[in-house]
Amino acid sequence: MHRYKISDAVNLAEASYSGKRHTSLTTKIKRSLDKDDVQAHLMTNGILLIPGSNSLMDYLRFNLRIMNIGGKRYRMSDETTQKGASGTVWHQGFLAHAKVIYDWIEHHDEKPIYIIGHSLGAAATQILSKSWAVPGIGFAAPRTRRSRGRIKNDGFCLCINRNDDTVCDLPTSFKHMGKVHRCAPKSSVFGPDHAMKHYRTAVADQQGDNTLPVQWP
Incomplete structure (x- = not known):
């Protein structure tokens, strides 16, 4: 199983919002996805990067945050669930977002060795780490599943x-x-x-206090 330094994962998660425009990723991204308000980057070393919400449509389509727009309240509905291929009951918006990325990777007959995501990307990281049984780190991760207790491949993320x-x-x-x-x-x-940027500071503080390991898993 691939292991990765959490401090490096922080930097990659932050850089993922810029994609190839970021100097640290210019030559390291193999291919990128930008479809239906879903973004992801597969690096040449097999690491999958999933940035979070970067448009208003992301918030509305995938229900990441509570918002008030034009007097209408958009919220994450607890009733909006859907079963994945594993039978796990997921938040419907997060599952839809993760499925776009899953289909993109599978279309190219590939499988990542590690997944890193932030925010909405952290929701997808939880789902996809289970789907592919590979380790992942999600920063600022919302809650994704309705199922209680341990389930198969729980623990990779x-x-x-x-x-x-x-x-x-x-x-x-x-x-x-x-x-x-x-x-x-x-x-x-x-x-x-x-x-x-706030998670980068938090990780540095936690590792400085030895309350967060150097790498995962």
Whole structure:
């Protein structure tokens, strides 16, 4: 099983939003997906990068965050679930997002050796790490599955969530996939605390205190 340094995963997750435009990824991305408001990058070394929501349509289509737009409330509905191929009951929006990526990878007859995602990408990371039985790290990961208790291939994904990031606790009646590491920040964040730059700081603090391992798994 492939192991990867968590500090390097943080940098890749942050760089994934820029894709090949980011100097650290220019020559390392084998191919990229940008379809139906779903983005992903497969690196030449087999690592799959899944950035989070980067457009309003992402939020509305995949129900990542609670929003009020034009007086209408959009929210993650606990009733919006769907069974995956494994029989696991997933949040429908997250499953739809992950399936676009899964079909793209399978179309090229490939399989990643490791998955790294942030936010909406962390939701997909939880689902896809189970689907392919490969390790993954999800930063700022929302809850993805309705099923309770242990299920097959549970445990491949590590979810790294800040205690002050409310997205990580939604939807409230769902569960995370795999292992969850809750980060208690040394300093509070003024304003949004969901961005990767805040997770980079949290990981550095946690590893400095030896409360977060160097690599996963």
